[in-house]
Amino acid sequence: MDCGKSTLALQIDHNQARQGRHGLVLVRHDRSGRPQISSRIGISRQATEVADGDDLRRLVRSRWADGQRVDYLVVDEAQFLSTEQVEQLAELADDAHVDVYCFGIATDFRSRMFPGARRLFELADELNPVQVEVLCWCGRPGLLNARIEGGVVAREGAQFVVADIGGADAEPADVRYQVLCRRHHRAGDLGPAARQPDQLRLV
Numbered sequence: 630m631d632c633g634k635s636t637l638a639l640q641i642d643h644n645q646a647r648q649g650r651h652g653l654v655l656v657r658h659d660r661s662g663r664p665q666i667s668s669r670i671g672i673s674r675q676a677t678e679v680a681d682g683d684d685l686r687r688l689v690r691s692r693w694a695d696g697q698r699v700d701y702l703v704v705d706e707a708q709f710l711s712t713e714q715v716e717q718l719a720e721l722a723d724d725a726h727v728d729v730y731c732f733g734i735a736t737d738f739r740s741r742m743f744p745g746a747r748r749l750f751e752l753a754d755e756l757n758p759v760q761v762e763v764l765c766w767c768g769r770p771g772l773l774n775a776r777i778e779g780g781v782v783a784r785e786g787a788q789f790v791v792a793d794i795g796g797a798d799a800e801p802a803d804v805r806y807q808v809l810c811r812r813h814h815r816a817g818d819l820g821p822a823a824r825q826p827d828q829l830r831l832v
């Protein structure tokens with residue numbers, strides 16, 4: 630969701646590093662398609678890609694074994710973590726005193742919770758909504774991240790599709806995301822811009 634959370638993740642990392650702390654930045658399915666956190670305002674940082682089945686405890690311990698300090702973790706797109714990986718993060722926080730900051734969205738395009746996000750809601754010590762408000766085209770708060778396929782709000786399909794992998798060599802797919810209020814998500818109404826006939830649209 631275009632709400633500045635990746636920018637906030639990078640800010641947290643910057644603030645921690647400035648205090649002399651050492652951390653790892655982890656990401657799953659970043660929109661750049663490369664292992665880095667990229668924010669929509671153009672800031673980016675190298676990150677470690679987390680794959681399905683990776684044990685995050687083992688990842689941190691391997692850094693320790695190499696003599697690196699890991700005082701904190703910043704995890705972007707954390708909704709894509711498995712429930713087991715979220716539980717591994719809780720163990721790192723409790724038993725190894727690693728501070729863990731997770732950033733992500735709660736619900737998928739069908740307005741259902743991602744399994745990883747659900748486990749984070751259950752286990753996190755603190756939950757903070759990102760303060761950068763995103764509005765639906767109608768002006769109401771944007772609550773839902775709709776998947777638009779062929780100009781229509783998708784109601785079913787795979788939960789995990791990274792639509793906006795926008796690398797130079799990526800084909801522009803006819804899939805995108807748009808933040809909508811609940812009313813317009815239910816109605817599938819993408820607003821007046823989407824209703825204009827094609828011949829009147831400046832492309």
Ligand SMILES: [Zn+2]
Pocket residue numbers: 765766767768769809810811812813
């Ligand atoms: Zn609306």
